[in-house]
Every structure is written in C-alpha cells, then in structure tokens.
Amino acid sequence: MKIIPLISATLCLMAVSCISPFTPEIETQGSYLTVNGLISDANRRYEIRLSLSRPLDETAAVVPATNALVSVTDDHGNNWTFTEEERGVYLSDSTLFTGIPGYVYTLRIEHDGRQYESDPCMLRPGSDIDTIEWEIQEREVDASGKTEDVVRISLSSYDPEKDNSYFRWTFMETWEVQLPFTMLSYEKRVCWSSESSHSILIANTEALSEDRVTDYTLAVIDNSTDRMQHRYSMLVNQYAINFDEYEFWDNVKKVSENTGGLYDVIPAAVPGNVRCTSDPDERVLGYFSVSGVSTDRIFIKRPLIISDTYAEICAEDTIPANPNYPGLGLYVWAIIELEPFPGVFTWVITSNIACSDCSYFASNVKPDYWDEGFRK
C-alpha cells in the first residue's frame, strides 16, 4: 500500500523513524523442496528447477534437488517426462510437448522416496502486448530541487476478448557496453550485457470492464548503471496467469515489501500450488506456473543518460612495460601496450580487470537480432 511511505514520512516529521540492521537469533530453520517451473503455449523446452530452500543466516550455494522423476500430465491423458540435464534442472522435449490453451496440466514429482503433485492448472491463452514505450522523466534527487533524468519503460496491453484478468511480466534487458579506451580491440571493448528482471510485475484487470493494462511501469533506469549509454533492448514476456498464481505473486510481493510500517500485513507463509501427497504435513515451496505467453521486444538506440560508471571504476595509469610488475594480473591489468618511442614499451594499466576486457562481465558475441533491430 502506498500509504506506507507517507506514514514513514509522517513519522519523520514528528520524530523521525529510524531503521537499523539487526541479526535475529532464529532457532528453528527449515529446508524444504522448492519448485520453480513454467510451461506455456510457446514451443520451447520447458524447465522445472528443483532445489532445497536456503538457510537464513549464511550465504550458501543453492542445493539442487537431483535424481527426481519429473513429469507433467494433462486432462487429455497425455504424459510427458522431463529429463535432468543439469543438476536440479529438468527439461522437456520441445519436439514432443507444447502446451495447448484450455488444457489442464498437473506436475508430478518423485524425489527422495516421496511423491509431490501440483494443483491442476489450466493454460490460459495469451494475449498480445499492445505497446512498449519509453520516455525520459525528470526525477527529483533531493530537497534542493535538483533533478536527474531517468528512463521509464512502460507497457500497455489490450485483449478485446476479455479472456484474462491476471497478468505477469518478466523481461530480459540487453545493452551494449563500450569501454572508454579506444585503443582496445573491438572484441575487448564492445560487448553486450544481459540481465533478467528481479521484481514482481503483476496486474489484474478484474475490476475493469476491459482487459486493458495502460502505462504499466516495467522498469525505471537511472544513471547508476551503464544500461543507457549506448544501445539498449528489452524483451518482455507477458504471461496470462491463473487467479491462484496471481494470488501467489501478490502475496509474495506483500510479504517481501514489508518495511516494518504500521500497516504491514502480518508475515505469513505463502503457500504454493505443489503439495506432498505422501506426507500432507510436509511443506513444499515455490510454484508451478502454467500460462499463455506472448513476447515483444523494444529497441532504444540513442545514448540517453550519461553515466560515469567507468570513470569511477577504471582508474588508469601508465607504466614501463614490465612482465614482472608486482601484482600484475592480481591488482593491475594491462589494457594495451604502447610504443611512444622506438624500443620503449609502456603499458596503460587499470586496477579493474573489467576495464581491460569487457568480456569479463559481458558477452562479446553480438546478439543476432541486434543490428536488424536497430536498423528500423
């Protein structure tokens, strides 16, 4: 609820509320089977990821749930088996299985001698994304009235048939990275970074007379990242989800947006749609999603907002070329070798390896849609 910031603000004016970190001493922790899976009406290999939920107080790698038997059945008597190709990642065969709108799918898992089953979920037909738009907005930085430019990307969608009332979006951003050192080779200087969305993007149109989503904010990008320096593209997936799944995401959102405010909901377990059939008391986390999908991509070609990301992290210096330079390859990296005078070799060095070769943090393979997309 939007009143939360206002309440915090009111508290500020009266007294100032303050937030401080603390380390809770938690006695009871659990580790439960977690399901992250999605099937749709798009012809692709569907992925079911199984893992164990993670401990609270230490950074630990994800523990995959391996050697499970994973299958999906529909209400027309079909059964597809998923194969484990990576530890904990189970994939379908796209030549055999593509979801059909209107069919009802159920996920079945056997793991560690126990049986799990999802609620039957109907695949809702996807509806097209109408437009994805972007605009530059001014955002106030502080009370002095200073502003900065941000790029807001929004979506509108319309389904004339009014089939779906619940939507979820995910996106994948890809943007061109250019290191500021022109002397670098093209392969080391120009790359493409990609990142998927990390926020819960859902909307419902049940209170509306039409399935119309207008001006829904997908992302707001400011100059703290290098996304808007050169060329940028975003691929948006729109999922037509079931009411149950909408509720799941809505609840996850409510619980994760708790800020300790006065009107926070009392945190509660958010149940998923997968249950353990052999032990009803066992908790299963995560969600098996069945939804119609439609995708669209936007290209933004002008350099938009200036970021000084590289100036801050790529301190450069010049030293005589010396393969025995202390810390070379450890604290400092040579960007390029110069020969200012015949026989005198110097290196331009940087303290950040990423500044010498963008492929350390991004891909130097140009996406195949890139040039064509920006030609339009």
Added chain:
Amino acid sequence: MLHSQTGARTFTGRCTDQPFETFAAAVERATGIRIFFIPAWTEDIRVSGQWEDALPLDVIQSVTAPFGLFCAEDGEGNLIITRHYTIRQSFLREAGDTAVMMMSDTVRTTMQSMLESEVITLGNQADLSLEGRVMLSGFITNSATGEPIAGASVQIRELGTGVMTNQEGYYLITAPRGSYRVDYRSLGSHDTYRNVNLYSGGRVNIAMDERIIPIREAIVTASRREKLDRLESGMTRMNIMTIRLSPSSMGEADIIKSVLLTPGVQSVGEGSAGFNVRGGSADQNLILLYGAPMYNSSHFFGFFSAVNSEIISDVSLYKGGIPAQYGGRVSSIMEITEKDGNRKEFAGNAGISMLAAHITLEGPLKKDHSSFLVAARGTYSNWVLDLLPDASVRNSRAGFHDINGHLVTDIGRNTLLELSAYYSHDDFKFNYDTLYAYDNVIAAARLRHSFSPSLLAIFSFSNSHYRYNVSNTRIAEYASAMEHVVNTTTARGGFTWYLHSGHEMKVGGEANLHLIDPGTITPLSPLSVAKPRTLERETGIESALYADYKADFGSRLTARAGVRFSSLMVLGPSTVYLYNPLFSKEQNTIIDSVKHGAGSVIRTYAAPEIRLSINYLLSGEASLKVNYNRTCQYLHLMTNTTAISPTDTWKMSDYHTRPQKGDQVAAGFFFDLSDNDYELSVDGYYKWLHDLIDYKGGARLTMNKMIEQDIIPAEGRSYGIEIMFRKNRGKLKSTLNYTWSNVRLRSTSQLPTEVINDGDFYPAAYDRPHDFSLQFNWLYSRRLNMSMNLVYSTGRPVTYPVTWYDHDGIPVIYYSDRNQYRLPDYFRWDVSMNIYSNLKASRLFRPSWNISLYNVTGRENIYSAFFRIENGKVQGYTLSIFGRTIPTVSYRIDF
C-alpha cells in the same frame, strides 16, 4: 450581632482561585481581625466567591467547612481555625428556628457550610417510633453549571451503607428512621454532608461545588467511595483534567493515549490506532460517543484520537463486569461522557499546538434551563510535510478536522432533552496520487425523563455513519474510487427503578439497524475503464433486551445480576455460497449458491449474555469484587495488518462468520489506606474468547465478495493480574500500575490449510506479559505543575522467517510460525509542565502553556522487525518510531 457593629468589621470583595493563605490575609486587611490557622490544613483550599458586607466568621467558615475544618471566634472577633474539634463557646450563635427546618420535597441550594451546619428534618419526630424503613432520595447537581453529577456517592455515616447516583444524578437510599449524617462525595467536587432527621421519606437535593483547580484530580480517576462501592472490578473512570495534565506526544490531550496508561490496556505500538483490553483484539472495544458507536476512533493514522478532549467530561472504560445495558463488543466498552454546556454563563476556550488548533464555546440558551456547547478542531499539519526532503512526501497531504455540537434543554421539571452531532474528517494523499479519506458522522437525540422520583427512563435515537474512500485519478484510464460505508441506526430505551435502599432494577432494550456496503468501485473519468462494481450490501438487525437487578444484602454485601439477550438477524438480499464442509472454503469447493430475497432472514444468532457482580465490603477500607460476564459481538473489523489500518473494513456476522464471544471471570481487592491518602487495587481475570476471526496468509480483505474463503476460525484465552497503587494527597501525587498478562490464540480448524502454527496456542501480537507505568504529578505552585510518566513493557511478539528461496530471480522469504519471537522491551519517559500565567477570574482571558517532552531519554524503542534478502542471506532490520525526544508546546486560553 456582637462583632459587626462597625463597617470595618465586615468583609466585601471577590476572588477566584486564591490560595487560602492569600485570601485570609486579604480578609485580615479588610476587617482588621486576625485569623489563626495551620497552613498545612489549608494547602488544598482555593477560594472563589463574592461577598458584600459579610461577617468574617461566615466568610471563613463557608470557605473552610467543606474541608472539614471548624472556625470559631474569640471575644475580639479574631478567628481560630481548628481541625477534628470545635471550640465550644458559651454563646451559641445559631439557635432557634433557623437551625432546625421542616423540609419536604423541596430543593435547597445555598452555601454548603450553612447547609452542613443545619439539621434537616424530614417528617415529624413523632414518627420515629413507627415500624419500617424510609426512603431518602434526591438529585445531585453541579452548583456552578446545574449539570447532574453521575457516580457521586451518598453514604449514611452511622450505618455505613451507601449508594451511588445514576447518570441523572439521582440517588435513593433507605434506612431505619433516625438521625444521621449523610456524606456526599464526588470526583471533581468538594465533599459535603447533611445532618438529617429521617422520620419519613423525603428528598434532599444537593448542589455540589466544583473544585476549582483540578490539581486534586491530577491523578485521581475516581473518588474513594465510588471505588469501594463499585461492583465492577474492571472499570476505570478518567476525568478529562487528569488527561489534560499528563504529558502528551503531540501537544494534544488524548483520551486513548491516557487509557493506555491504565492497567490491562495495551497496544501494538506507538502511533497505532486502537487498543487492546485484557487480551482482546482492537475491534473488540465499543466506543460510545453521545451513546452511538464510533467506527473509527482515530485521526492521522492513529496518532490522535478522533474525539476532541474539550467536549469530554469523563471517560469510563469497562474492562470487566460490564453492566447488562452495554453490549455489542467482546472486550470493553468505552463510554465518553460529554460535557454539557454551561447553564449559567458564556464561556469558552481556544488552543493551539504544533499540529492543530481548537476552539470551544458554551453557554446558556435560556439561563438555568438549556445550554449549548460547540467545539471545532483542525490541523494545519501540511506545512510540516512541506519541510521534508523527500519530494514525494512534499507532494503529499494529510489533514483532519472535527466538529461537535451538543444542546441540552429541560422540558418541564422532569424531562431533559439532549441533541448532539459530531462530524470528523481525515484525508491524506500520497504524491498527488492516491487520496485516502474517511469520515465519521454521528447524530443523536436523547430524552431523560423521571416518571417519579424512583422511576427514571432514558430514550435515545442515534445514527452513526462511517465511510472511507480511496481514489486515484493519476491515469485517466484507471481513475476510480473505492468506498466502504457502515451505517448504524440505533433506538434505545431503558428504565431504572429504585425500589428501596440499594435495590435497583434496570430494564431496557435496543435495536440497531446495520447497513454495511463492503465496497463500491466507481470510475472517475469518462475515459476510465474501471468497471463499476458494488459488493452486496450487508443488512442486519442487532437487538438486545436486558434486565439487571442490584441489591444490598446488609450493609456489606452488594450484588448485581443481569442478563442481556442479544441477537442478530442477518437479512437479505444476499447471495450465500455453500461449501463442501470436508474442505477448506475455496472457489472450487463451492457446492451451491443460494439467493435470498430482500427482507428474508438468512440467519439468526441469539444468545443470552449473563452478567454477575458482587461487592463485599471487608471493612470501611477494603472491598472484594467478583464478576462474571459473557459478551457477544456481531460486527468485526477485517484486519490482517499489525495495527488497524485506515482501509480496514467492517463486516457483520453472516451465514458463515459466527459472532465472536467472550467469557470473563474477574476478582479484585480494593484497599483504601490511611483515610484515602493511598489506595491499592489488585485485580485478576481469566478470559475465554470464542469464534475469533483470523485470516489465511495473504488474505484479500477489500472488494472480496467471498471473504469467507479467506477467514479461518480461531479462539483465544487470556489471563492476568493488574495492580494499581496510588497516592492521592499532598503536593506530589502518584500512580503506579503493573499488569502481568498472557494472551494466547489458536486456530481451531481441522483443515490443514486453515491452521496457524500447527493449531497450537501462540501469543497474540499485543501480548505484553509485563506492563508497568508510573505517573507523578507535582504541584509546585498554583501557577506551575509538572507531570511525568514512566512506561515499561515487554516487547511484542513478532514472526521471523524460517527459510528462503529464489524464484525466477525473486528472493522469497518463507515465514512459518507466527509470533514465536519478541522485540526488545519498551521503555519511555515523558515529562510535562503546565504554566498558568494568570489566575484571576476578573481577567477576561486566562492563558496557560503546556510544555511536554515525550521520550526524554530518546530511547529507540523498536516498533517492528522486517527482513530482506541481501548478499545471499536474510538480513533483519528494525524500525523504531519516536526514537528521539520530542518537545511540544501548546498554548491555551480560557474565557
């Protein structure tokens, strides 16, 4: 007369609020006599009055007699003030006819001291030998304003028996024929007494003098006899003066914040709306203003109470032993007794604090017969928002105002009519975006009539309307508003019949028509695609009939037994969905839907509520009280947030949702030590709560037409001990409260998806086992007093996560067991100072200042804890509010 031969020997003058010492000096100067007294005896005396050519003895006697002092004159005309004994004089000034008067059913109000020295004879001495008991009755009123004084105690000293006046100020006591001294005492008035030769029944009306300076009230919440005689062990009465003197957080006197300092009352945290009484949830408190229910009792998200303190005379909170005429909520009844306007002269006050300003005007419409009181209050808090650094907050707005009007008029000798109206409004807007607004509107008419001295009736008719509205107009395509409305129309009638001494019977009934519009969505622009949608209106008639009998058994034992037969008829039109009883109520377990037409009865709930109270006077200084009561509640506030939020909706019990019920047994000792210098009370209670409402995780509570799918049944039990110690006299007065309590809830469903914490008992969010408060009020001088509060309580329970996982790049924290951990303990120290800059009544305006420091130590009390995933692990954060000292200043003038 001996001493008044010369003009110099009489006294002419007027004064208001003078300390006795100053006054005595003035009399000495004016008359040339000397007055002897011990200052310690007169420290509490404030003198107000006007005299013309009055005899010094009469003047001084009139002033000192109410305080139990005696005054005698020596041969020279000098005055000697004594305590506990009189100086016998050979020459008795009073003699003859004036001292003994024949009285029947007449009203007498003149100066108290004169009256106290007289002997009132009712009937004829010859009747003394007749058999049987006779009745003494009358009305007690405030001599200044003519208002009836409720809850005053009337006691026959020789017999040790006593009664209390009812809401109309009426009392009735029976006694064997004889000569008695009858003591009259009331909170906020000077004690007085009458010597009565009670030979046959008769009426003695008393006009009690208000104590001018409220200092004596500073911490006193009820008078001594009242507490000893009171039947309920769990009742607190707070005078508005008490509330005004204690430190306030925002410079606004606040009834609810003050009630929170009393034992047995808790809240989830500072700045939250609502309070919890003896383990009940916040919606289990009925707040009655002008006899009508208030559905939202707070302004500004809960930082202020929605009732302006200027219109309040006192506040009674029934935590246990709730009398049968009250009902409708499980945990408590908070009855606000409003101030009647001054019947004698125009008066008023105005004040200004950091956030709000108020003005009150009152006066007679027809002198001595009718009066009015109007009060208005508003905030100008928006300028504070403008000071904030965050742009989105600067574009926000928050404000409130409220208006009260109250008119009281006599209709003939035996009838009193009251007309009252109340309106409050709040709105707040975040970043020019979503506007939240809510209103309370109450209109009430009450008629009090006395059919005979022993049969009184009150009839009332009221309407309470609560509405909130959330609207958003930023994007024209979505512009829409959601509205929730609760409207209750109440008709009540009640009769109180005083049978004979100490025996009284109350019968009555009430009917409430509840109309609840759970939610309506309206598009707000022509472009808007918002679908107009209205959830079915909930209609119901909540009614109750009650009978209550109170009797004295001998001089020590008083008992009251009552039954309240309450019921709710849930009426159509409505669509009821029926579910497969083997499964949790969900969309796919609906097996049928039944449409009920308009006016048809969908379901009726009815239950007798038994109320029993016993008071046993162990001695003149101690009493034992035992209560049992059952309460039913048919309206519920749907809330799954920690504190009540302004967008929570009210819901009536319906086909699926059963009424909440509570049973409570309570017992308490009350001690009155050292002639009311100290008092001590110890109360214990045990409470069972049935059919409570809890919610599935992430329940949707607004615009949900099948809300039963998100509700799960629960029950609770709570018990505790409340101890209060109070020092009532002297310059330094203090109160110490301690509550030990335990509140446990549990979900009662057998279905796995409807169970919280595996169906085990878990602590409620407002469970605070140790709760301690200490209040001091120090009268430094008549122009300066200081107060302070110390508050300590155990931190409230919170829920911690169990594990977390990553879902499509989104970290999801999994919480499981509710309220298994606790926040750190709460501690706060507040001080405040009241400065009266002029005490002379002759001045037209009497200004005063209040300076408060809230949370002097600046302790960062933790309000809540929350969790985020950061760097691959769960990081906890705590939020504290009011984490520093908050100074406030408010200014007020009375005129």
